[in-house]
Amino acid sequence: MNIRTNLLSGIIFGIFSIIFILLVPSQIAVPAFDNGGPSPRIIPYMVLGGTLISSVALIIQSLVFKKERIIIFDFKFDKAALTILGIMILFGAVMLNFGFITSVVIVLPMMLFVLGERKPFIYGFTILGGIGVYYLFIEVFNISLPAFGG
Amino acid sequence: MEAIMSGLFEVLSLYNFVIMLLSIILGMIVGCIPGLTVTLGIILLLPLTYSFSSPSTAIIALLSVYVGGMYGGSISAILLNTPGTNAAIATTFDGYPLAKKGKVKKALDVSLFASVIGGLIASVILLFTSGLISKMVSNFTSTEYFALAVLGLSLIIGVSGDNIFKGIIGGLLGLFISIIGLDSVTGVSRFSFNTMLLYEGLSIMPAMIALIALTQVMIKAGEFINTKGAQNDVSKIDKEGITNEERKSIIPAILRATGISSLIGTMPGVGGGVAQFLCYNEVKRVSKHPEEFGKGSLEGVAAAEASNNAIVGTAMIPLLTLGIPGDGVTAILLGAFILHGIIPGPTMFTKQGATAYAIIFGLLIVNILLYFMGLIFTKQVAKIVQVRYSYLGPLIMTFCFAGAFAANGSVYEVILMMGVLVISYILSKLDISVIPIMLGMILAPIMEQNFVNSMIIYDGDIMIFFKRPISLVILILTAILVWSFMKVNKKVAGMNKM
Numbered sequence: 140m141n142i143r144t145n146l147l148s149g150i151i152f153g154i155f156s157i158i159f160i161l162l163v164p165s166q167i168a169v170p171a172f173d174n175g176g177p178s179p180r181i182i183p184y185m186v187l188g189g190t191l192i193s194s195v196a197l198i199i200q201s202l203v204f205k206k207e208r209i210i211i212f213d214f215k216f217d218k219a220a221l222t223i224l225g226i227m228i229l230f231g232a233v234m235l236n237f238g239f240i241t242s243v244v245i246v247l248p249m250m251l252f253v254l255g256e257r258k259p260f261i262y263g264f265t266i267l268g269g270i271g272v273y274y275l276f277i278e279v280f281n282i283s284l285p286a287f288g289g
Numbered sequence: 290m291e292a293i294m295s296g297l298f299e300v301l302s303l304y305n306f307v308i309m310l311l312s313i314i315l316g317m318i319v320g321c322i323p324g325l326t327v328t329l330g331i332i333l334l335l336p337l338t339y340s341f342s343s344p345s346t347a348i349i350a351l352l353s354v355y356v357g358g359m360y361g362g363s364i365s366a367i368l369l370n371t372p373g374t375n376a377a378i379a380t381t382f383d384g385y386p387l388a389k390k391g392k393v394k395k396a397l398d399v400s401l402f403a404s405v406i407g408g409l410i411a412s413v414i415l416l417f418t419s420g421l422i423s424k425m426v427s428n429f430t431s432t433e434y435f436a437l438a439v440l441g442l443s444l445i446i447g448v449s450g451d452n453i454f455k456g457i458i459g460g461l462l463g464l465f466i467s468i469i470g471l472d473s474v475t476g477v478s479r480f481s482f483n484t485m486l487l488y489e490g491l492s493i494m495p496a497m498i499a500l501i502a503l504t505q506v507m508i509k510a511g512e513f514i515n516t517k518g519a520q521n522d523v524s525k526i527d528k529e530g531i532t533n534e535e536r537k538s539i540i541p542a543i544l545r546a547t548g549i550s551s552l553i554g555t556m557p558g559v560g561g562g563v564a565q566f567l568c569y570n571e572v573k574r575v576s577k578h579p580e581e582f583g584k585g586s587l588e589g590v591a592a593a594e595a596s597n598n599a600i601v602g603t604a605m606i607p608l609l610t611l612g613i614p615g616d617g618v619t620a621i622l623l624g625a626f627i628l629h630g631i632i633p634g635p636t637m638f639t640k641q642g643a644t645a646y647a648i649i650f651g652l653l654i655v656n657i658l659l660y661f662m663g664l665i666f667t668k669q670v671a672k673i674v675q676v677r678y679s680y681l682g683p684l685i686m687t688f689c690f691a692g693a694f695a696a697n698g699s700v701y702e703v704i705l706m707m708g709v710l711v712i713s714y715i716l717s718k719l720d721i722s723v724i725p726i727m728l729g730m731i732l733a734p735i736m737e738q739n740f741v742n743s744m745i746i747y748d749g750d751i752m753i754f755f756k757r758p759i760s761l762v763i764l765i766l767t768a769i770l771v772w773s774f775m776k777v778n779k780k781v782a783g784m785n786k787m
Contacts, residue, residue: 144455144721145455148719151719152462166480166481167477169477170475170477176474176741177740177741177744179472179474182464182737183480186461186468187461194458196454200454210720219510219511219514220714221714222511227507228707228710231690231706231707232707234703235700239690242690247683250683251679254682254683255517255679265684268683269687272687273691276337276691280340282336282337282691282695283698284694
């Protein structure tokens, strides 16, 4: 699938900015007391307005001036990165619910398998490395991480 | 003078030297392994720097990674014809042909010598100019600070490639992300949708990890799977190093490249990626042997390497004195400064003078140490150029998650980080760079705070930014920079096609 990145970016961020401009009144309250400063809504309006203008510019660039950058999305090729993305999210989910070490022991072998590693000692070495990272943070740098519990 | 001496004494400790040495090695490793980058090295080290004895030590450690990484990038450029960093692309032009001729050691020696000289000269320039510039700008008010933040945002155009609108959207997305959560001025919640998850917003550290480090791991691991771990042949290191005559012969090239790069480094947004090409072309133009360029010219390697290491020092000038980043890496460093409670900018040399000078002296020492570290460790570091990504990727991922959680100990931020990671993948498919997003996130609080202060002081007069002369000059300079970035981007796009 060919992605016309200028056109698609313009459409996505155009819709995004319109939705959030409409949400500003409900999502950003006006302070009860006037501190003499500008409204807390002004910067969001400026940011979202700028996004909308840039999105329109991208759409014009693509449709009127025919300036386009095509990126090919080939699921056969991209599924590898998507699988790694899924593994990363799984790592985070397991870490937050069951702890860092649990995540290292369960998810790292999955990642190694996807990466094509089959030698058992690599699995052992990587898990030990992950546990080493935990102890590096905890013992050497005194930074807390969830060990087993979320 | 007192601040200068305090800074010097602050940096001269065994603890700092050990940190610098280890960080240089880390930099050399991340710089030389294709797929790892200097930015990644800095982000990986950043959470660990929370436990360092002082903020200046933390920043010096990160700068050591930057300096080591710039040199490390040349190792893989010479051995594999694959630049370890973007700023080492020009090194491949002559470094790899030298390696093919069996002159690997000579090429690496030239690279190290040029890197150290370039880096040292730039550090000296930083030392002598930053104090003066900061005195000149010490009377800045919130109006000028706001204009400076806008100037910093102009860097977005510099890193946007050939489509500035995508860069602007990226920068605005960064500003938008930083808006989410409690407004620091009014205390009003913005776009939190009444959930605790969004109430505190997303801080810089987890965002940097998701947008840069984890995204790189995802893309590189994906490529590794698709190519089944195929790797280029690596050249072996011989024993014939650079001679004294050859060393003398490349000094003019090094000085010329350092001069050009130092000037470019002070301009926000241009960075080492552009400087190396300009220096390479200029040194080739004035060389007595231009015909050797591209076929294994020592001058060619020297120009490229002096250029990318000189950039490190002079890119710190706008960062330390004005609080605006000189390139993508210094944008990340600006985030690190803020995380460590250092406020770079006009007041840094008056309020945190000792820290400022400790950082500058630290950079100077790091460049000297790089020479010895390069002599001792290049051969060992070169051996890990071909480490399989399947060994590195999982460990980098664990480091990233540990670092993201350690930043604030917040479960919510790790959840948000995973959301940002998904967005980052989508952005990569839309060809939108993540550096403008980071820049937007980092500069947003400075911009908003000073905008609000200016509005309060000047009764909501939005034209005040054009009425105050210095602010007006900065804004005009911003417009000129944006225009020149657009021209440079076109030129670089042309060079890349060559």
